[in-house]
Amino acid sequence: MLYAGIAWTAEGYEVEVLDAEGNRAVEPARWGADRVPELTRWLGETERGAGRPCAVVVESTNGLVDGLLTAAGLDVHRADPWLLPDRPAFGSVSARVLAERARTGLAALSPLTAEGGGQTGRDEDYHTGIRRSEDVEAAMTRAGRCFRHGRRDRPEVALTFDDGPDPVFTRQVLEILERYDVRATFFCVGLHVSALPDEVRRIRDAGHSFGNHTWSHPFLPDLTAAQFRLQIERTGDAFERAVGERPRVFRPPYGSRTPETLGELRTEGPAVALWDVDSWDWARQGPGKITRTVLDHTAPGSMILMHDGGGDRRQTVQALPGILENLLARGLTFVPATHLCPTDL
Incomplete structure (x- = not known):
């Protein structure tokens, strides 16, 4: 299985994808906020190219990408603050931290649905x-x-x-x-x-x-x-x-x-x-x-x-x-x- 973390910054999004051993499955990628459809397609292609399902993880301060990701059929989860280190004053925790949190404890994360949106389970x-x-x-x-x-x-x-x-x-x-x-x-x-x-x-x-x-x-x-x-x-x-x-x-x-x-x-x-x-x-x-x-x-x-x-x-x-x-x-x-x-x- 693959584990993708999506972090937000003042400029857009950073994505890190890890394999089951914690190694990078692909090189980290950065996307402007105007390119979320491309980001979504890229994650789908990464999943298909690896021949393995990919769990995509966002945190609760990022409510802008889960809609397109779930609509594309991707498996999206949310990592809540009590599962993560402190975030900066502006921005999320790093994409690497999110991907690693999914790799080591996916069951503790909340799966997101179209019906529940970004606050599913909250x-x-x-x-x-x-x-x-x-x-x-x-x-x-x-x-x-x-x-x-x-x-x-x-x-x-x-x-x-x-x-x-x-x-x-x-x-x-x-x-x-x-x-x-x-x-x-x-x-x-x-x-x-x-x-x-x-x-x-x-x-x-x-x-x-x-x-x-x-x-x-x-x-x-x-x-x-x-x-x-x-x-x-x-x-x-x-x-x-x-x-x-x-x-x-x-x-x-x-x-x-x-x-x-x-x-x-x-x-x-x-x-x-x-x-x-x-x-x-x-x-x-x-x-x-x-x-x-x-x-x-x-x-x-x-x-x-x-x-x-x-x-x-x-x-x-x-x-x-x-x-x-x-x-x-x-x-x-x-x-x-x-x-x-x-x-x-």
């Missing part, structure tokens, strides 16, 4: 973080620093897309939005903003707005407050380089949160934009199911969660026209996410 930690955050979230909501929908007496909704930009799927989404003259908000990750500034400018030039979605799409309960702050600040810096402005709203990956991370945004920085309609497009249940889910749960004021990056988004693209046609037929107007915030951002 439901208890997720819900514990939500419960611990209730008081801080309530205070932020009262102050207009956190919101999940807008006013219910206005016929307007916010359509949002997470995890991009993606060089393929974001462009397809933009073409459909232009066809229906609809504006959306794109919650982008810093790794992709930094690697694909032209795509960010393409989104801006089409009249859409932005949100901050961290740098590497981490599971927030696994970050210190300082590590979280770096994720937000560096993503804001990447936006400023690309389009000359920093997003005024932030969305936590998976909706995960803790009092410590929310506390970093309690009085300054972007406001926290959650959602009240989850399309579940990330689970790849089929375009018909995605369309029905959105239409059944959308009401005036809704914030709709969809995805243009971080995985295989073909089903999202296929579902989008039907969603737009039906919501427009209801007389709903599409507005930026900031427009739903109860305070002036």
Whole structure:
């Protein structure tokens, strides 16, 4: 069997592949954040060329590659912090450490699924973080620093897309939005903003707005407050380089949160934009199911969660026209996410 570790850095990804004896099966490889499809193909070719299955390992602060890897049929696992040495303030542990952890203790790692995504097996930690955050979230909501929908007496909704930009799927989404003259908000990750500034400018030039979605799409309960702050600040810096402005709203990956991370945004920085309609497009249940889910749960004021990056988004693209046609037929107007915030951002 082969064991591949994928580490994230400020520039992209590093991959190390070991055999059962701990020797390098191939030379280490580096990939820019704009080349995850190539990385995925390379791992598949490495597995087929060796004639042996390959266990691919990421850590919980890397939520950007598992979607494409699982869609390609690769065997993907997550190594959680208590199984690893301390990571740096910005970046993951090394690819070699991840591959070696899989080689010596694969059974202790969490296998990832399309349905569970990057937080497969962490439901208890997720819900514990939500419960611990209730008081801080309530205070932020009262102050207009956190919101999940807008006013219910206005016929307007916010359509949002997470995890991009993606060089393929974001462009397809933009073409459909232009066809229906609809504006959306794109919650982008810093790794992709930094690697694909032209795509960010393409989104801006089409009249859409932005949100901050961290740098590497981490599971927030696994970050210190300082590590979280770096994720937000560096993503804001990447936006400023690309389009000359920093997003005024932030969305936590998976909706995960803790009092410590929310506390970093309690009085300054972007406001926290959650959602009240989850399309579940990330689970790849089929375009018909995605369309029905959105239409059944959308009401005036809704914030709709969809995805243009971080995985295989073909089903999202296929579902989008039907969603737009039906919501427009209801007389709903599409507005930026900031427009739903109860305070002036």
